Amino acid sequence: MNFSKNFLEIKAALEKAGLFFIVHDDIIACMSTKLIIANWKMNPKSAKTAREIVASINKQSKNFGDVRLIVCPPFIFLDEVSNIISLSKKIFLGAQDVFVGQGVSHTGEIGIDQLKSAGVKYILVGHSERRALFDNDEIVKAKMLGSIKSGFKTILCVGEKERNEHGDHYHEVKRQIEDAIMKLPKKFVGNLIIAYEPIWAIGRPENEAIKPDQLREITIFIKRLLSDIFGAKEMEKVKILYGGSVTKNNFKEIIEKGNVDGILVGRESLKVKNFVELIEGIE
Numbered sequence: 001m002n003f004s005k006n007f008l009e010i011k012a013a014l015e016k017a018g019l020f021f022i023v024h025d026d027i028i029a030c031m032s033t034k035l036i037i038a039n040w041k042m043n044p045k046s047a048k049t050a051r052e053i054v055a056s057i058n059k060q061s062k063n064f065g066d067v068r069l070i071v072c073p074p075f076i077f078l079d080e081v082s083n084i085i086s087l088s089k090k091i092f093l094g095a096q097d098v099f100v101g102q103g104v105s106h107t108g109e110i111g112i113d114q115l116k117s118a119g120v121k122y123i124l125v126g127h128s129e130r131r132a133l134f135d136n137d138e139i140v141k142a143k144m145l146g147s148i149k150s151g152f153k154t155i156l157c158v159g160e161k162e163r164n165e166h167g168d169h170y171h172e173v174k175r176q177i178e179d180a181i182m183k184l185p186k187k188f189v190g191n192l193i194i195a196y197e198p199i200w201a202i203g204r205p206e207n208e209a210i211k212p213d214q215l216r217e218i219t220i221f222i223k224r225l226l227s228d229i230f231g232a233k234e235m236e237k238v239k240i241l242y243g244g245s246v247t248k249n250n251f252k253e254i255i256e257k258g259n260v261d262g263i264l265v266g267r268e269s270l271k272v273k274n275f276v277e278l279i280e281g282i283e
């Protein structure tokens with residue numbers, strides 16, 4: 001991996017932010033299978049359209065390379081999606097959220113056992129759109145621990161609101177990650193996935209997605225942080241994803257130059273033609 005030139009730039013940026021540390025090439029783990037998360041948010045409007053979208057992707061999935069696609073529909077369509085992908089080795093079911101409190105008197109919520117019985121394998125926690133409305137750091141931590149301890153692959157979403165010249169985003173991302181995972185026993189680390197989703201890059205035109213160099217810096221930062229918390233060997237088990245205005249036109253640069261293990265895709269994941277082209281483009 002030709003890393004030295006980028007490394008010096010990254011080192012300079014981190015020093016400026018007062019956050020420099022030693023990074024070894026050998027902790028920049030290369031994990032081959034790429035993860036693609038399709039976050040449907042509150043789409044589509046009908047079960048019929050949900051079925052059509054996932055059936056079309058499923059039909060074309062035999063051409064997919066070394067990728068694993070996780071479709072996260074709204075709860076109401078979990079069954080629709082599950083029925084279509086149940087035999088797939090490439091497509092898995094994800095949930096956009098989970099409730100982890102005790103008991104069953106929680107009107108409107110969906111719990112761990114229900115997600116299990118629906119065939120969910122992955123759970124998103126701490127998406128910025130949920131943090132904005134309902135979930136503070138305490139709740140995100142509880143959801144993360146509850147989900148991962150129940151055997152789900154758990155995607156912890158983190159990301160700063162904005163960036164400034166002081167590099168405050170490093171502190172923000174560090175705090176969000178530490179708050180959620182400090183108490184995570186090492187034996188669960190293999191089920192942890194971190195999705196870095198800067199809020200300023202979500203829901204934007206594709207040219208406003210993160211720049212690969214910026215992503216590479218923060219990826220290294222997150223890996224180093226995980227290495228400090230769990231040790232370098234455990235850190236290698238954690239996949240790091242990027243989300244925010246990924247499209248069929250910018251995903252390649254983001255994945256390859258950004259040094260991430262996959263992407264979390266919102267709007268583009270509902271445009272079947274574009275999305276399939278994107279997935280097929282991942283080697």
Ligand code: PGA
Nearest residue numbers: 202203244245265266267
């Ligand atoms: P976007 O959404 O791809 O539409 O920007 C990403 C997300 O919010 O997860």
